[in-house]
Amino acid sequence: MDIKVKVVGSTIGGEGVSVLNGAKIYGNENGTMYIASAINIPENLDCDAVLSELKRNMGQVDQESMEYSGLKKIIEKSYKDKKNILFEFKRHLINFSEGILASIIANQLH
Numbered sequence: 467m468d469i470k471v472k473v474v475g476s477t478i479g480g481e482g483v484s485v486l487n488g489a490k491i492y493g494n495e496n497g498t499m500y501i502a503s504a505i506n507i508p509e510n511l512d513c514d515a516v517l518s519e520l521k522r523n524m525g526q527v528d529q530e531s532m533e534y535s536g537l538k539k540i541i542e543k544s545y546k547d548k549k550n551i552l553f554e555f556k557r558h559l560i561n562f563s564e565g566i567l568a569s570i571i572a573n574q575l576h
């Protein structure tokens with residue numbers, strides 16, 4: 467089966483942004499499509515500032531939600547280096563691209 471994706475009336479990308487590089491697109495029996503490994507966070511992101519703001523804003527997230535449990539794991543985990551933190555951010559954003567972590571990172575980048 468062929469899958470075609472058509473984007474109309476939208477701009478994708480911008481200066482210094484990589485979009486869908488190395489992305490893997492897959493679906494399930496319900497017809498839901500997922501795009502994995504398509505998130506690119508600049509390596510110069512101030513991860514400590516993101517984690518601090520995330521800790522301050524956890525009260526805004528429903529404690530019974532999957533988003534909350536994922537964020538809690540990110541906050542409580544100790545990281546060996548920045549690559550590990552960025553990996554966890556990306557992994558979380560695949561499922562919660564419109565959540566609080568996405569907003570915090572967006573604010574840090576602007």
